[in-house]
Amino acid sequence: MSQSAGRIQFPAGMSFTREYHAMLKIRNSRDFVGGVTMICVGLLFIWFGRELEVGNSFQMGPGYFPTMLSLLLMAIGALIVVQSLMVDAEAGDPETWNWKAYFLVILGPIGFGLALAGLGLAPTMLLLIVGVATASRYANWRHSILLGLFLAACSVLLFTKLLSLPVSAFGPWIPFIGELF
Amino acid sequence: MDIFSNLWLGASTAFMPMNLFYGFIGCLLGTAIGVLPGLGPTATIAMLLPITFGLPPESALIMLAGIFYGAQYGGSTTAILINLPGESSSVVTAIDGYQMARNGRAGAALATAALGSFFAGTVATILLAVAAPPLAAVALNFGPAEYFSLMVLGLVASVALASGSLLKAFAMIVFGLILGTVGTDVESGTPRYVFDIPELYDGLNFVAVSMGIFGICEILRNLEGEHERSVGVKRVTGLMLTRQDIKRIIAPVLRGTALGSFLGILPGGGAMLASFASYAMEKRISPNRAEFGKGAIEGVAAPESANNAGAQTSFIPMLTLGIPGNPVMALMVGAMIIQGITPGPNVISDEPALFWGMIVSMWSGNLMLVILNLPLIGLWVKMLTVPYHLLFPAIIGFCCIGAYSINNSVFDVFVMAGFSVIGFALSKMRFEPAPLLLGFILGPMLEENLRRAMLISQGDPSIFVRSPLSLSLLIFAVVVLALVLSPSISRKREEAFTE
Numbered sequence: 001m002s003q004s005a006g007r008i009q010f011p012a013g014m015s016f017t018r019e020y021h022a023m024l025k026i027r028n029s030r031d032f033v034g035g036v037t038m039i040c041v042g043l044l045f046i047w048f049g050r051e052l053e054v055g056n057s058f059q060m061g062p063g064y065f066p067t068m069l070s071l072l073l074m075a076i077g078a079l080i081v082v083q084s085l086m087v088d089a090e091a092g093d094p095e096t097w098n099w100k101a102y103f104l105v106i107l108g109p110i111g112f113g114l115a116l117a118g119l120g121l122a123p124t125m126l127l128l129i130v131g132v133a134t135a136s137r138y139a140n141w142r143h144s145i146l147l148g149l150f151l152a153a154c155s156v157l158l159f160t161k162l163l164s165l166p167v168s169a170f171g172p173w174i175p176f177i178g179e180l181f
Numbered sequence: 182m183d184i185f186s187n188l189w190l191g192a193s194t195a196f197m198p199m200n201l202f203y204g205f206i207g208c209l210l211g212t213a214i215g216v217l218p219g220l221g222p223t224a225t226i227a228m229l230l231p232i233t234f235g236l237p238p239e240s241a242l243i244m245l246a247g248i249f250y251g252a253q254y255g256g257s258t259t260a261i262l263i264n265l266p267g268e269s270s271s272v273v274t275a276i277d278g279y280q281m282a283r284n285g286r287a288g289a290a291l292a293t294a295a296l297g298s299f300f301a302g303t304v305a306t307i308l309l310a311v312a313a314p315p316l317a318a319v320a321l322n323f324g325p326a327e328y329f330s331l332m333v334l335g336l337v338a339s340v341a342l343a344s345g346s347l348l349k350a351f352a353m354i355v356f357g358l359i360l361g362t363v364g365t366d367v368e369s370g371t372p373r374y375v376f377d378i379p380e381l382y383d384g385l386n387f388v389a390v391s392m393g394i395f396g397i398c399e400i401l402r403n404l405e406g407e408h409e410r411s412v413g414v415k416r417v418t419g420l421m422l423t424r425q426d427i428k429r430i431i432a433p434v435l436r437g438t439a440l441g442s443f444l445g446i447l448p449g450g451g452a453m454l455a456s457f458a459s460y461a462m463e464k465r466i467s468p469n470r471a472e473f474g475k476g477a478i479e480g481v482a483a484p485e486s487a488n489n490a491g492a493q494t495s496f497i498p499m500l501t502l503g504i505p506g507n508p509v510m511a512l513m514v515g516a517m518i519i520q521g522i523t524p525g526p527n528v529i530s531d532e533p534a535l536f537w538g539m540i541v542s543m544w545s546g547n548l549m550l551v552i553l554n555l556p557l558i559g560l561w562v563k564m565l566t567v568p569y570h571l572l573f574p575a576i577i578g579f580c581c582i583g584a585y586s587i588n589n590s591v592f593d594v595f596v597m598a599g600f601s602v603i604g605f606a607l608s609k610m611r612f613e614p615a616p617l618l619l620g621f622i623l624g625p626m627l628e629e630n631l632r633r634a635m636l637i638s639q640g641d642p643s644i645f646v647r648s649p650l651s652l653s654l655l656i657f658a659v660v661v662l663a664l665v666l667s668p669s670i671s672r673k674r675e676e677a678f679t680e
Binding site for chain 2: 030031033034037038041045048049052053056057058059060061062063064065066069070072073076077079080083095096097098101102105106108109110112113114116117121125128129130132133135136137138139143144147148151155159163165166167
C-alpha cells in the first residue's frame with residue numbers, strides 16, 4: 001500500500017522522461033518554417049534598412065519605425081518557433097501540390113509584363129490566356145484558344161479603344177499587322 | 182430633423198441616374214462573383230479598382246460597396262442550390278439551405294435568404310445613418326496619440342475575431358506594417374527600401390499587392406484541388422413563402438439582424454463571423470432546433486440576415502474613423518485615398534454627398550438585389566455552370582491589365598506576380614493574408630501618428646496613457662486580447678469557426 005502512496009500519479013499515456021528528451025523535437029514543421037521565415041524577413045528589413053537613420057523616440061528618424069517593427073516581427077517569429085517545438089500540429093487535410101499550375105500561373109503575368117511592349121495587347125493576351133489555361137487539368141486547346149481570342153478582342157476594345165490606355169493592340173514585334181493599327 | 186435633410190441629400194446623390202447605374206453594376210457584379218466559383222469579393226474589388234479610378238468618387242464607392250454586399254446575396258444562391266458556398270459568409274447557409282433544396286423547397290430557401298437579407302440591410306442602413314455622425318464627432322477631437330491607440334485597438338481586435346493562430350495573425354500585421362514603410366518617408370523625404378527603383382519611391386501599390394495576395398493566390402490554391410461541380414437543381418420554382426414559413430422566420434431574422442449588426446461594427450467582425458454566430462445561436466434557442474441540419478428554414482433566415490447586416494455595419498468604423506475592419510474595407514479605404522479623400526471622421530463633414538449618398542445607395546442596392554435575385558434566379562443558375570477552367574484564365578488576364586493600368590507601367594504587374602508568390606508561400610505556412618493587408622493600409626497612418634504624438638510629448642511614451650481617451654482605447658485592446666487568450670473563450674472561438 002505504501003508503495004503506491006509514494007508514487008506520483010501521472011495521467012495515463014504521459015511519460016515524463018520521454019517528454020523531456022523530446023523537448024527540442026519539431027512538433028509542427030509548418031509553424032517552425034513559418035517562424036523562421038518571419039525571423040528572416042525581420043533580418044532582411046533590418047539589413048536593407050541599415051543605412052536609415054533610426055534617431056530616438058523624440059526625433060524619430062526614417063529608420064525608427066521599420067527597425068522597431070522588424071525587431072517585433074523577429075520576436076513573434078521566435079515565439080512561433082518556440083510554439084512549434086512545444087505544441088503538436090493538428091491533423092489537417094494532407095497538403096496537395098500542383099507545381100505545373102504554380103509555375104504557369106506565376107510565370108503568366110511575368111511573361112505578360114515582358115512581352116506587352118513588344119507584342120502589343122492582343123497577342124500578349126492571347127498567349128497569356130492559352131498559357132495559363134493549360135494549368136487546369138480540364139483545359140482543352142480549342143476552348144483555351146477561343147477564350148484567348150475572345151478576351152484579346154474584348155481587352156483591346158475596352159482598354160485601348162475605350163479607356164485609351166497607352167498600349168497598342170499590336171506591337172513593333174509583329175511587323176505587318178502592327179503597322180496597320 | 183437633421184437626419185432627414187441628410188438622408189435627402191443622400192437620396193439626391195444615390196438616385197442620380199449615373200450613380201444608380203453604377204450601383205446596379207456593382208450589385209450585378211457582386212451577385213455574379215458570389216455565384217461564380219472561386220472568386221471572392223476581396224479579389225474582385227481589387228481587380229476592379231483600376232477601372233474606378235476614372236469615375237467620380239461617389240460612383241466609384243457606390244459601385245464597390247455594391248459588389249461587397251451583392252456578393253452576400255450571390256453566395257447564398259450557390260450554397261442553397263449546390264451545397265457550395267460562394268462566399269465564406271454563406272458556409273452555414275449551405276447546411277440547411279441545401280437540405281431545403283433537396284426537399285424541393287429551393288425557391289422558399291432563396292426567397293427567405295433574399296427577404297431576410299433585405300430586411301437586415303434596411304435595418305443596418307438606418308443604424309449606419311444614426312450611429313455614424315455621433316461616432317465621427319467623437320473622433321474629430323482625436324489627437325495623434327488617440328489615433329495611434331485607436332489603430333492599435335483596431336488591429337488587435339481584427340486579429341482577435343478572425344480565425345486561426347493569434348501569433349501568426351500578429352506576424353502578418355507587423356509584416357504588413359513594414360511593407361507599408363516601403364517608399365519615400367513623408368517626414369524626412371528619405372527613400373526607404375526602394376533599391377534605386379524609381380517606381381518604388383511612391384511605395385508598393387496596394388492594388389497590385391492585393392491583386393497578388395488575394396486574386397492570383399486564390400487561383401493557385403483553387404487549382405490544387407480542382408474538381409468540376411455539378412448542378413443538381415436545374416429549375417427553381419415556388420418562390421412564394423407560405424404563411425407558416427413567414428411565421429417561422431420572423432424571430433430568426435430579427436435576432437440575426439441584431440447580432441449581425443453588432444458583430445459587423447467590431448473590427449475583424451463582418452459578415453462571416455456574423456453568420457456563424459447567428460447560426461450557432463439559432464441552433465441553441467430555436468423552438469424547431471430538432472429540424473436543424475435537415476432543412477430548417479430558420480437555419481437559412483438567421484445567418485443570411487446576419488451576414489448582410491454585418492457586411493453593412495462593417496462600413497461604420499471605416500466611414501467614421503477611417504479604420505478598416507476587414508480586407509474589403511481596407512480596399513475601400515485605399516479607393517478613397519486614390520480618389521483624393523482622406524478617410525477619417527472628416528469625411529462626413531467634408532464630403533456629405535459622398536457619405537450620405539453611399540448610405541442611401543446601400544438601401545437602394547439591397548432593393549435592386551432582391552429584384553435581381555428572385556425573378557432572375559434562372560440566369561444565376563445558368564451562371565453556376567461556368568466551368569472554372571474557363572474562368573481563372575480570364576481572371577488572370579484581367580488582373581494583368583488591371584495592374585498595368587494603375588500607372589501604365591508593367592512594374593506593377595511584376596509587383597502583383599511577386600506578391601502572389603509571397604501570399605502563396607504564406608498561405609502554405611498557414612498565415613492568413615487578410616491582416617497583412619490591414620497592416621499595409623494602416624502602416625503609414627500609424628507611423629505618422631506615432632511620430633507626431635512623440636514629437637508633442639518630446640519623446641515621452643507616457644502620452645499614450647495620460648490622455649484618458651487614448652488610455653481607455655489601449656485598455657480596451659488589452660481586454661480584447663486577454664479575452665481571446667483566456668482558455669474558455671478561445672475554445673468557444675474554435676467552436677464557432679468549426680461548426
